Amino acid sequence: MVRALIETFPHAVEVHDGPDRKRRWRLKEMLVARMRLRGAEELEALEPGITALEAQGDQREANALSSLRDGLLAALPPTAARAAEADTDAMLEAHGVAARPGPFVQIDPGMAEAVAHALKGPWLLRFSYSGRAREVEPYGILIGARHYLVAKQTGDDAVLRHFRLDRMIDVEATQTPFARDPKFRLAAHAARAFGSYQAEEEHGEVVLWFSEQAADRAADWRFHPTQSSQHFADGRLEVRFTASGWLEMAWHLLSWGDSVEVVSPDGLRMLLADPQRNGDVLL
Template identity: 30%
Template sequence: MAKLDRVMLLIHALSESNEGMTLDEMAAYLGVNRRTAERMRDIVALHFDLDERQDERHKRFIIRDSLRRVYTRPVAAEVAALQAEVLAHQGAGRDVRAAPLAALLAKVRGALDDREKRRMDPDLDALTRAQQMIAAPGPRAPVPLGLLEVMQGAIMAGQCVEFDYAAHPRAEPKWRRVIPYGLVHGPLSYLIGKLPDREPTYFRLDRIIDARISDRPGCAPEDWDISAWLSTSFGVWREDPYDIRLRILPEGVDRARGWRFHATQSVEELPDGGLCIRFRAGGLRELTDHLFSWAGELVIEEPAALITMMRERAALAAGMVAP
């Protein structure tokens, strides 16, 4: 019998035993000597919770949990990663994202028994102290926690959603009934909704008032792909797509090789050691703002509309510097 087969037999025997097994019983069960049984026990102990119990004369060993539990039990690094996400969303004011993750974290920790918690707590405490998400600058737009539940409920029920919506902070809210196509989360959270005879568009969740599930059915077509829809824009601004061509200068190549400008981009090596980045997308305003961080490493070659917009934005940026 191969060594792996013996170890697997021992794992099942230790998990199915009510009393546990001594080393001599393990050796007899596997048909090996005591020393080999000790080595196999040590291998099992590396991967499973192996309890040691002392009866009147012998030490007995048993795997206390079901084998399934061994493979579904979270480890400290996984819990710490989830906790870091919760804290990052809370710190950025994105409670609409933090709340469901915090609820999941509480359920994960609540499923641990006392022994698992005691074993995990030192590692979890160390990782929590040593890990933190970077707090990037950005908008803070609180969203009522119940609003996300309304939107998700409408999507799951295949119903339209109704609400009052202010397109701008000073605009008068107007009633809308839309088919909910999806939800997008980032610095801000959006509903992708479709009005009659119009293309799907974004609605900022923080500007939605008095949302409720409609009694009118409505859902996205079966073949509608949210990822494909998002890829037609750079960011969230919706406009007709442009063919974008960017030339990365040799001094920016190392950075560009580890950077993704767009999900559909293609990369071409240039004779001078630079790169040519091509993709098709709308959202020139957001793209222009992003490309400011590439000054000195990149040249915009197409389209003309993007070149014009960058010149206008650069002229405005010059006015931000005190004389």
């Protein structure tokens, strides 16, 4: 019984051998037990994140947040924990998060663990991609409709490349360290794209005009971190930002129908001109 307690809570049990040759065990007060938990409020903040990660197929991160949630529940008195769980379930239903149908690409948990281990090292990462063996310096993960690994191939020209996680095979984190570029910032790199896909040849200014009827609704959207906007005298709204990824832009802009006009770039405007003919937009 005591051995099971020590194995389960190794940091919470102190063992003392007294001068009378008797062994005594004492349960230490854990700092987490003195946290001023408000119960449902903390859990309400965690649950949507767990559900969203599971919906994206990111089971590794979902499991980590679930473990944190369970630790918070364990620190609450039983009656408060039961009430918190009930309140959280109701809040999830109210926010429409409990069941969100839709397709997503599932990520193998073992592969996700190997990538996470390499990123924390940082260690070189090996895998097979498009039929070729790769060895890369991993820099981060871009999460979107598809998940991409941002990395530099060893022996390459130091160009950052993107690899779709669902297409990476036989992923292995090595024990070979590498020196990360200290100037690299994942947020700045991600801002070069509209979504998670980047194409250097597409990078440039995007100008969108929204109709008078859609202007107020469009003004509530943040299309990109670099965006600026202005209202015209006739009620239309102009939105400008700098990014690449025309295909993901087209996926989103199709939902606005005739309410949006692409002023530039020409490539994006042509992609949306005939979505039935440009099948890539719909796939």
